[in-house]
Amino acid sequence: MKHSAVAAIAAASALFPAANAYWLMGAKNFITTERIDPVVNPGEVSGHTHSVVGGSNFGFNVTTEKLLKSECTSVPIVEDNSNYWFPHLYFQWSNGSFSSVDGGAVIYYLFDDKPGTTKAFPPNFRMLSGNPASRTYDQKSFEQQAVTFLCLDFQNAIGGTTKHNSIPKQQCPDGIRAQINFQSCWDGKNLDSSDHKSHVAYRSEGPDAGSCKDPKFPVTLPRIFLEVYWGTHAFRGLESEAKDSKQPFVFANGDPTGYGYHADFFNGWQPGVLQRAVDECHCNPYGDPTCCAEKGIFTLEKEKKCFITKSVDEQTTGMLRELPGNNPVQPEGVKAAMLKPTSTPGILSPVYVYRDESKPSAPGKLITSPSNAGATKPTLPPVQVGIVVSTSSALASTSSSSSAASTTSSSSSAPASNATGRAKSCSKANSTLSRRRHHARRGIHHGFDSNAF
Ligand SMILES: *[C@@H]1O[C@H](CO)[C@@H](O)[C@H](O)[C@H]1NC(C)=O
Ligand SMILES: *[C@@H]1O[C@H](CO)[C@@H](O)[C@H](O)[C@H]1NC(C)=O
Ligand SMILES: *[C@@H]1O[C@H](CO)[C@@H](O)[C@H](O)[C@H]1NC(C)=O
Numbered sequence: 001m002k003h004s005a006v007a008a009i010a011a012a013s014a015l016f017p018a019a020n021a022y023w024l025m026g027a028k029n030f031i032t033t034e035r036i037d038p039v040v041n042p043g044e045v046s047g048h049t050h051s052v053v054g055g056s057n058f059g060f061n062v063t064t065e066k067l068l069k070s071e072c073t074s075v076p077i078v079e080d081n082s083n084y085w086f087p088h089l090y091f092q093w094s095n096g097s098f099s100s101v102d103g104g105a106v107i108y109y110l111f112d113d114k115p116g117t118t119k120a121f122p123p124n125f126r127m128l129s130g131n132p133a134s135r136t137y138d139q140k141s142f143e144q145q146a147v148t149f150l151c152l153d154f155q156n157a158i159g160g161t162t163k164h165n166s167i168p169k170q171q172c173p174d175g176i177r178a179q180i181n182f183q184s185c186w187d188g189k190n191l192d193s194s195d196h197k198s199h200v201a202y203r204s205e206g207p208d209a210g211s212c213k214d215p216k217f218p219v220t221l222p223r224i225f226l227e228v229y230w231g232t233h234a235f236r237g238l239e240s241e242a243k244d245s246k247q248p249f250v251f252a253n254g255d256p257t258g259y260g261y262h263a264d265f266f267n268g269w270q271p272g273v274l275q276r277a278v279d280e281c282h283c284n285p286y287g288d289p290t291c292c293a294e295k296g297i298f299t300l301e302k303e304k305k306c307f308i309t310k311s312v313d314e315q316t317t318g319m320l321r322e323l324p325g326n327n328p329v330q331p332e333g334v335k336a337a338m339l340k341p342t343s344t345p346g347i348l349s350p351v352y353v354y355r356d357e358s359k360p361s362a363p364g365k366l367i368t369s370p371s372n373a374g375a376t377k378p379t380l381p382p383v384q385v386g387i388v389v390s391t392s393s394a395l396a397s398t399s400s401s402s403s404a405a406s407t408t409s410s411s412s413s414a415p416a417s418n419a420t421g422r423a424k425s426c427s428k429a430n431s432t433l434s435r436r437r438h439h440a441r442r443g444i445h446h447g448f449d450s451n452a453f
């Protein structure tokens, strides 16, 4: 029952124009949750916390070449070492503290049915969709139309789930799905631009309709549609303990509206694979890429997860007194001020890569101490490119603690880089809440099972 309901939702939300072939892939996990954004803030600690999926060579500075040397990727297509990232979501308690919400991502690639029409992203191509400072909705703006939220209700497959332009101001029985379309028309020249948007454009009729008619943006790119499921229903019944009982959730950029939702992409596709995929991967009408893997277009690996240890020495999940960075909650009505952080956390190095079976006992060593200066330029680790420390040789075995993430802590976050902090943040967890979270997560995973490939 639940499964078919989920499938129905997936089908209902996947009514893309018939001219578009597509595949969808459920990310196995977030590789990390920290203040890094190599598109907007290369080489420094970013303004707010992102959760990240994709290639394990994500970091302060990335290039396609570097991403291609990733030891693993958290998306099921092995040849896709791209990174996709977005602000993390939190529940805000009445005393102002925040609890992180667990989540998971599904990525759609949509492209023209006619081979040769859609052009794969070039090396080092990157872009940003959405505006973190937005706190109002302009229905004429394609950028804002690109962002939508589903209030998920799997029990009532017909009419239960509703679509919103903001974080839904109502209880969502099965969580919230934040959705964003990336731009899919390109100027054909620039791999990036100063605002990370001007080199690309949405389609002629909006983010998911029309074509690339504007002569300034003549090149049709694959359209990336990113869905992030947030297990907000784990907090059901706790609304009265929230700062805003009507809508208790806040994105990492201090956004309780959702109008400031955004996501970044950095291309890490193995050369040739994406082009072949958009030309030849048309074999399943429901977006299951298995048949494309069978044709040898790419390789699917659906089981093994992929994680990295933190570079920024700062707690980002569990219970937090404030949002990491300087991100006061700024309500609907005015454009939010993007404030400079007042201090900089320490920087850890090296970054360890691990699959679900081998979790390191600790992150890298502190190589830059935290400072109160507010300068966000860290001393970057020396040459990280291609140097991946294998967890099996370099790290102590932690078989007993490696299952900890499956209980109260976020299944979507980086490893427990600080066991003390993690234990502390969990110790106050209300047992009802923990139980619900557990169920919530199971629910989310059920969702993935039936809804993404
Ligand atoms: C990272 O990017 C920043 C900004 O573009 C640049 O100044 C810095 O030199 C880069 N660092 C490395 C290690 O590539
Ligand atoms: C804020 O409230 C939550 C929920 O009651 C509690 O767990 C947390 O410890 C409180 N934080 C502070 C700093 O008092
Ligand atoms: C835990 O949460 C439930 C549901 O909101 C509530 O009824 C109960 O009183 C809470 N228990 C504690 C110890 O806070």
Ligand SMILES: *[C@@H]1O[C@H](CO)[C@@H](O)[C@H](O)[C@H]1NC(C)=O
Pocket (backbone or CB within 6 Å): 315, 418, 419, 420, 421, 422, 424
């Ligand atoms: C770990 O977290 C605790 C609590 O947040 C903090 O007091 C402690 O300094 C942290 N230790 C390290 C090594 O970061």
